[in-house]
Amino acid sequence: MPREAPQNPSSRSPATQARARGGRGTGSRLGDLTRDWGTSAAISLYLERCQVATPERLVEAAWRHVTDARSVIGKVVDFGAGDGRFSRFGRYEHYLGYKIDDAAFEHAVVPKRARLLNQCAFWDEINDADVCVGNPPFVRNQDLPRGWRERASSVLRRRTGVSLSGLANAWQYFFLLGLASTKSDGLCDPPRLS
């Protein structure tokens, strides 16, 4: 089951809090999510490279860009949500954010209309989003764990018919995921910020 950030972090059970504190070792949430990705060195390198926090003014600028193009927005997806900061701006009905690692998840506070899932973005199959926003990881191909790349490529090949070459960087995988997850008249706007 995916782990979801409650609106009130202090309401979590001690067991949930302990799991959230867990590292990437056996039995931890992150360990489970990344089990097939590759060596622990490769996974740590990838996760380190991902940790870029978007300054608020850029989050606001990205939303301005979106709302210039769309005045009414129903469902928003964010496939590298971090602490869910993109959910705190913009006018929309629902936001669904994915985050792979536990860092910042425990302290994430999201509005009531937003849900933040501690889960790999490539697991779920969404195809009805109006908008895809966020700042997905920009990690070069050499630093993508082999298992991560294989799984993401096969999901994208099945869903879009596109076969990414081994030279693609993480942003390209996430952008294709955004295209596959938005409606035919949807908007995919994850800028390359990192």
Ligand SMILES: C[S@@+](CC[C@H](N)C(=O)[O-])C[C@H]1O[C@@H](n2cnc3c(N)ncnc32)[C@H](O)[C@@H]1O
């Ligand atoms: C560049 S950071 C942006 C974080 C936040 N959205 C922000 O703008 O500050 C990218 C985020 O994507 C997350 N991430 C990387 N791979 C992921 C995956 N397969 N599924 C879900 N989240 C992932 C990382 O943990 C990191 O939090």
